[in-house]
Amino acid sequence: MGRFVARRLLLTIPVLIGATFLIFAMVYALPGDPIRALAGDRPLAPAVQAQLADEFNLNDPLWLQYVKYVGDLVQGDFGTDFSGRPVSDTIEQRLPVTAKLALAAVIFEAVIGLIAGILAGIRRGSWFDNLVLVSTTLIVSVPVFVLGFIAQYVLGLKFGWFPTSGIGDGWYSYVLPGLVLASLSLAYVARLTRTSLAENLRQDYVRTARAKGLKPSVVIGKHTLRNSLIPVVTFIGADIGALMGGAIVTESIFNIPGLGRAVYDAVLRQEGAVVVGIVTLFVFFYIFFNLVVDVLYALLDPRIRYD
């Protein structure tokens, strides 16, 4: 197991290099001059412009800019944005916000998705099963921004149950955005759990468990569920990485100052250092949680051995 983890961690290096270079090149390819954009309508002295371009290595060819950037990055220097603020400060300030939002979403996804999936899987064909089927289909087919606006308008504004914007109310402000962010994955988790459970209930070892005279709760809760959860855990784990990076829409709707908003703003301002820094972080999280899933997988299923 140790060797497997070490090998996987080593493999993240080429992935990170590839990902950062792609993002770097894309920001470089954006049309327009970022320094002019920064100045807006005011005229800019050519000397100042040249100095700024020099400071941010904008006159160098793409590959040299990238090498200089990575050189700083491996020393822990994420660079600065055009206003001179270190990118690491932005990350430090915004990462906890995004992490809280992702955590809220994962909790909703796991708790509601699993419970709905388990109940539907046990009682296939019941009214509850049909309810889960219809509601998950609905959630999956409606785009998340529509869902977000509806939730904000109905639950936040009309009924006034939740704050509609910002993070001024502590953890409570994350409930509604978390639910919206989780909605799609929640539907998948419910469906996946239902199918997996229904499939495993037909397994021979479940019949054996019943033949052993075990309580129905043990037959399902222990002998069926553990096996059924393997694909679900895989999905949720991989989804944590996606939730961290994919919150741009939700963070915009609910005006939450997280990393997603920061990337969005940075793209508009063509701030390469900020975009690349944060997206690199997203890539890293994604790889990390996938690794965690693979390790969990081996713990859940003894048939899987990596050494």
Add this chain to the structure above:
Amino acid sequence: MITTSSAITSTPRPASTTPVLEVDDLTVEFRTPKGVVNAVNGISYSVSEGETVAILGESGSGKSVSVQAVMGILDSPPGHITNGRVLFQGRDLLTATPEEQRAVRGPGIAMIFQDALSSLNPVFTVGHQIGEMFRAHRGASRKEAKEAAVELLDRVRIPDARRRANAYPHQFSGGMRQRVMIAMALALDPKLLIADEPTTALDVTVQAQIMDLLKDLQRDTGMGLLLITHDLGVVNEVADKVLVMYAGRVVETGTVDEVFSDPSHPYTEGLMASVPSVEGVSTRLRPIVGTPPDLSRIPTGCSFHPRCPRRVLEGAPPGKDCDDDVPLLLPVGAPGRASACHYREEVLRARSTAAGV
């Protein structure tokens, strides 16, 4: 195929006459979207302490379903028990509460299955799965359960039992896995062990070891053994009594010696002619023509009549028309024997005449 090994005696032991299990007119059907499948159509039998009863039949003859119904582990839906009684030590399990039924499974009746790999849970150690019996039924502690599991693994002759108790099912060979299943089934000293094709998935040498083990354990514990199989050789070696099933019905029953050496039903006769005999003259093997019936469309009258070489259709005596009248399981020959053929006496007589006796 039919051989007598020195390790296993085929002489029927004097079995105690107290029936552990009595099945009476058990009827099971599957209600599917395509219609009703009549898997078991009124079968009756009993198993006594220390006795080995074999249910013999082709795949799809309803033999597995009939014991799943007895065990109370029939998948329902689609399976439904529509008639009959299942008496375990005199008490009807079909009218018992689910909780009472559950208390019988394990300490009363235990079961082992054909494919031990898929029948054991892949994510728990075998020691844990065996120990679970003691934890669920006797409230044993984790440690006591583990100790008991090691003892049982030792009893089914798994070498290095203490270490192997911590292994997972996929780390065992096929024969060893079946031993684990047997250890688990025997954990609470059941009065009856149901073995559903216990050796079908194993190779021949291992088959013999497993059957030896089962017979030894039966001798030690005095439990009844209900053996489900399609293997005539296994039946011949270990069983006292045999029930031959066809299309969800018992077509012939009696002691193994009587039924195998002198069948009184054309289907049994066909089975015997379709296997090579070690002692017999080498003749061409004669398969039973045709295919087993679709259980959702069982033929009228005797369900075997479309494949039967001895059927009488035109000019049959009243009530003995093979494609019209259902033959009942009625006594024939020695006491305790029965056959569900209108012409059971004639089947017996025809062959003894042909053999010149």
